[in-house]
Amino acid sequence: MPAVRKWVIVLVISSAALCATFASSAASFTEEGLAEDLHTVHEVTILSISLFVEGLGLGPLLVGPLSEVYGRNNIYRISYILFWVFTWPVAFPPDIATFLVFRFITGFCSSAFLSVAGGSVSDLFANEKVASPMAVYTMSPFLGPVIGPLVSGFICQHANWRWTYRVLLIWQFVTVVLLVVFVPETYEPVILKRKAARVRKEKGDNNYWAPLDRREGSLTQAILFSCYTPFKLLLFDRMALLLNTWNALLLGILYLAFQAFPIIFEDGHGFNTQDTGMSFLGIGVGMLAALATQPIWNRFNRRQMEKYNGKPPPETRLVMGQVGGILAPIGLFWLAFTTYPAVPWIVPIIASVPFGAGVYFIFTSTFTYLVIAYRPIAASAMASNSALRSTFAAAFPLFAKAMYDRLGTVGATALLAGLMTLMTPLPFIYYKMGARLRATSRFAVKT
Template sequence: MFSRSETNTLHDAADIEKAGQAPVQPKSELQEEIDDRNPYLCTLNPEDDPKNLPLWRKWAAVLTISSASLCATCTSSMAAFTETGLVQDLHTSHEVAILSVSLYVIGLGIGPLFVGPLSELYGRNIIYRTSYVLFFAFTWPTAFPPDIATYLVFRFITGLCGAAFLSVAGGSVSDLFDNQNVATPMAVYTISPFIGPIVGPLIAGFIVQNADWRWCYRTLLIWQFVQTCFLFLTVPETYVPVILKRKAKKLRKTDNPKWRAPIEQQSHNLARMILYSIYTPFRLLLLDRMALALDIWSALLLGILYLAFQAFPIIFMDVHGFNVQDTGLSFLGIGLGMFISLATQPLWNRLFRETAKQHGGHLPPETRLLMGQVGAVLAPLGLFIMAFTTYKQVHWIGPIIGSIPFGSGTIFIYTAVFTYLVTAYRPIAASAMAANSAVRSSFAAGFPLFAGQMYHKLGTVGATALLAGLMTAMAPLPFVLYRIGARLRASSQFAVA
């Protein structure tokens, strides 16, 4: 799990998703002696190794997994553009309609606490297929809702179902490619859940402008159906313990009933695994100030990103007179900024390799925070530009230009926080990421609920400047942790010294 080279940020992105699995240790002499005494213990042969699949098949699996993740996060933001239709057709208030985004995001946040342990027992494929079939099935009540209560309940359930592709999928990518070749496919997967919330308004804007709002969800149904077919056709099982378990089961039928897989010799208690998956993250938040500070920083950022789904219609529709379709296009600035930051990844990889050489091949976790330092400057800078260009007399391109550095800063901050948590909290990396997910989801769910009142009370300039000020207040965090992080890790009961 954690034997990935620390000289590549994208390698550690794979570790984020694989966190929580037992580390693969070199065999001791005692273990080799046990294996000799047990000749019926299944081992991984070259023909069984998912890394030896044809390149086209591995890339087909990566693209399918990435598009599934894109769909899951795109579904979260598309709902923001259907709120007016919900209010009119389901006879509810705008504040209740906003819950369509909040409840879905909460489902995305808590889902990994359950699907993570399940994937360790039953493999990745059954989780993908089951979750996406349910994702498809439970989207129907949101496309044809009889009332607002039914709609909101199933928005939460679909969020739970879509969470598998944010907690398990990265592990499949690293299962398919070795360390030397994983960077590019991992980059393709890594960008997909970040681009998803930006793609949602682009699609929904065109649909709502030209058709009934329900077609947003009908379009999702078509996408999910095609996606489910591709999941069954192109994504093989890549989790090695489950591959060996299937191999042992086949050999017991055709060869000898004594054959066993390593995972079958371990005792697993699913209830205990899920309880541990829920309990440990919150214990980390309560007892480790460094993890809590990083989680609040990344949560504030995601809260602002989801608040934008309420703020952009106010800025561009109310102030600049955009229609729904053009308002959806206004999110292109954030997406462009995200792609620009992703394009700098080779430069960061080179810096990390050189730094690792200076430390005897070991990259200090605090080095990862250098990306966070850049993001800590760019994100509030972009928000301040947006704030002071939202006047009606300023051309509408001003806030879109400001959203570009905000989008770049978002990717830099998340990459820094995620990889730092994984490398600094390796023994409980899965719990560290689960804690981060829980805090982020709570902020992302809560911020849209007060966005309208805040923008109408403070105005577009004051409200956006307030958000910029909050990000500015958190900006010193990566600089401080870069200097004292090693000392804090040494005194932490969770982090590695």
């Protein structure tokens, strides 16, 4: 397949992932209109983010095993069509209960692009060329939450809140068309299974078969394995638990920002809805700046390959996490102590740039490490990370307002910075001790 076509597929998949997480945070500026039109209170409307994110976290437990039987492409198309169909009741809700139920369902349906899509990228590119396309894909789900409030803030400033979801419907429909037209099946076992079926039919000989035709165990067993293995990993592997907790805390803080930034910029600096949405640009700029450093990390990884004769230990991937572990709390502390109304508004926005860069470095580093270090159960390792991340991301916005009212913008943000600082030594410790910890793990590779 030509490289250009491979990149088109990566960009379509990345756009789909971006749209899914955009949908999670776009609700942040619709809460006021939602409360007024559907006769509810602000605390209930926050659930529109929390329930969607929880659906994103739980969905991979189901779609992961299904993709290994029916292929990635079928899962993409069916899940995205369902994502589009079930967004209609969200855009035109008769009551708040219907709205919230379908927010969870749409989050669940869109989760394939946070769990299965990474496999498509690795299917398309050889190991020595996969880093850059994987970086583009990895960035997409985390850029989505930043773009969401930016777009919804602009829409809600100039039109009815429902237009946020109508724009989402248009984007989803375009994505469905692109998936059908440009994205083929890339999962080799499923391709072989289809080829074997075609040969059997053409030759009339049932002796042709693919490994997937003689797969041991049922689909039900695979789904049950997918559901309980991630939680076994969290319970019995301290290394995975701490790394996942680090990621979960970071994503929780990112989603808490959707409640915190309006307090900082609307109450403190007199921003309107549109301007508050624009304040998230700092985080986005930080992420893109971090993505621009990917060629440097590619060279670093090549040197590690040469140094270790083609088999560097997984811990070399944590060097990027060390950089992110330092940048994220620096950005949060800088943000905390510049939230005073007397400080120019641009300063806290600039402060969010290193935080955004830290988000990219930490997630990219941890994802890569989990996949390599837990290769035999890589899907379960990522599912455990996704489930814990989404739980934190769902919970943090619920207590954000109470925390900021009680501690103030400086105290609340500094508390979050302190929590991130406590996690900073983690990649440094695992870089030194990772091999020993893996040797005693029930799940990790030993070499």
